[in-house]
Amino acid sequence: MPLPFINRELSWLEFNQRVLNEALRADLPLLERVKFLAITASNLDEFFQVRVGSLMLLSRSGRKAADPSGMTPNQQLTAIRKRVQQMVESQYELFRDTLVPALNSAGIRFLNTKGLTATQSDQVAAAFHDAISPLLTPLGVVPGEDPPAVPALQLIVACRVSDPETSTVRHAMVPIPEGIPRRFPVSDVGDSSAFLLVEDIVALHAHELFPGEEVEATACFRVTRNGDIAVQEEDASDLAGEMEEVLAARKLSDTVRLELPVSLPRDLAKVIQEVCRASSNEIMRINGPLALSQFMDLAFLPGMEALRDEDWPSQPSPDLAPGESIFEAIGRRDLLLHHPYESFEPVMRLVEEAADDPQVVSIKQVLYRTARQSRIIDALIRAAENGKTVTVLVELKARFDEARNLLRAEELQRAGAQIVYGVKGLKTHAKICLVVRREDGRLRRYVHLGTGNYNESTAKLYTDISLLSCRPEYGADASLFFNAVTGRSKLLRFQRLVPAPTAMKPRLLDLIASEAERARQGEPARILAKVNSLQDPDIIAALYQASKAGVEINLNVRGICCLKTGDAKHSKHIRVVSIIDRFLEHARIFYFHQGGDPGIFIASADWMGRNLDRRVELMIPVEDSRARRRLLRILEAFFQDNAQASKILPDGSSERLRPAQGEKKFRAQEFFFKEARKAAKAREHERAMTFEPHVPK
CATH class of the missing domain: 3.30.1840.10 (Polyphosphate kinase middle domain)
Structure with a gap:
């Protein structure tokens, strides 16, 4: 019998409904509600361009093969149109009857x-x-x-x-x-x-x-x-x-x-x-102004601060002293940054300092999506003009960013950088930067490994994890990685890094199976994971097997979740929550108990077939003990959230979680911001109380 599986497209629409639910909240500031409504409209635009467009191609080709949920392309299109019509009616009812009158009353007429x-x-x-x-x-x-x-x-x-x-x-x-x-x-x-x-x-x-x-x-x-x-x-x-x-x-x-x-x-x-x-199937009748996504700018009108959320500015990392060289900071120990609660500035500084540092001899970096005015690209151009060896893999197949990537790649090339346009047959989605620096007559490698793009604009809006390190194992693997993607060599087994499409999926399946076997032996077994999407049938099947063996599995899935919850046979021990809040949840973090010696990873990849089988991705085991403890706390905080979390239901829809009677309200994103602010203030106070003498070199 086929395993229970929620249709991918309908699951995505339920995610967009969760975003729309934020716009429907009467307790949110008015312009925040406008922002969430605009996001849902923008999401639908891309959904129709990519997902509906793909299904229509399949339908017109006469393909009738069913997806893992058992639905043919035509059946999916019919279900999508029905669900989208309901969503659009809800969008415009909110806009006409609630938001426009409220905006008019607030002086935005x-x-x-x-x-x-x-x-x-x-x-x-x-x-x-x-x-x-x-x-x-x-x-x-x-x-x-x-x-x-x-x-x-x-x-x-x-x-x-x-x-x-x-x-x-x-x-x-x-x-x-x-x-x-x-x-x-x-x-x-x-x-x-x-x-x-x-x-x-x-x-x-x-x-x-x-x-x-x-x-x-x-x-x-x-x-x-x-x-x-x-x-x-x-x-x-x-x-x-x-x-x-x-x-x-x-x-x-x-x-x-x-x-x-x-x-x-x-x-x-x-x-x-x-x-x-x-055809008549493509027509949607709209009762209101078209392109609600274009009203996003209303959310940022000057002078309307009272109609917006209180600002949560990014905090400086307590591990980086003001004015300190980024290389000195990384040389002391691994730096783990939680964006946007902690500033993206150290990541940009790594590239900017490398561009101007006479000791740096080369920079290698993968660029997938960048900011319109990118400091990182400007720094790479400056590095090339300064005579450093600069190699940049620019992914031209990053959908809807192709034109910008083409333009910036040409700028880099004119400056003297070596440009590689991705990998044939695959998208390169890994987030990695390698800086090679000459120190005391030897070469030392510094790496940035992350879950998000090198985009200083979205780094203020998306939650992501950055790891900055000069561990030799990471550096050696980073060199092998770039040799593979630029020199057409094979992605063989690395010392630490786990690449897709060659090794990540087998490694994940082994880790899940290992937890299942421990549970069968009566040992404690636990899996915690945070991903944007969960769709890969093999990963889902492995999670079902682990659940049947008794493994406690907690999943935080922002968007698509094709795993069917609440199935007594397959998913009895699996809990799935989704958090929609002011920042878009984008980090991927995995935890496997492994008999008390946990494996903790960050990754660029979601648990989807496209990421694990058809993209160049990286999963990074985190070695630093302090960073490992922090990542576990981050994961656990999401499963404590009873303010912005929704429980994913067996039919793929969701239900907002509320504090139980006598339970204190807990909002994960607010907790992370307050923790980052507290750590930054404590470090600032400590530095103010400490005298640091100048020591002759």
């Missing part, structure tokens, strides 16, 4: 074109002429000819236009370029926080785009296209050029979703559907 004063109308006309109209390009629709190519994920105003002289009627599409702001401030006496949406301004002044004609009707729509277009690496002699072709193909790929207003003239609906080549 949504205006409509019908209620404008004369002064406001003049401001809107000026905005159209000065900031909008010069960037618009109407696209005519000619019956019998190929329809115009309309861009994906942009707002488009469809117009029905008539000619009074000839009594003819035609249609045109007016895409609104991404560079135009979504909201335009419209002020009046005593009211400086009102605004009008750009699509309403375009619709109001659309007649100016068609001189001598009349605009009879307008409607704003939005099309989502299939983003699951992969580079054909077997035929790609020029990967960068091939990737540029993929990016171009995405702009005109098949429609996977067409968002239309609920009230829309029939002729306009028909024309839009034909232009987008969308």
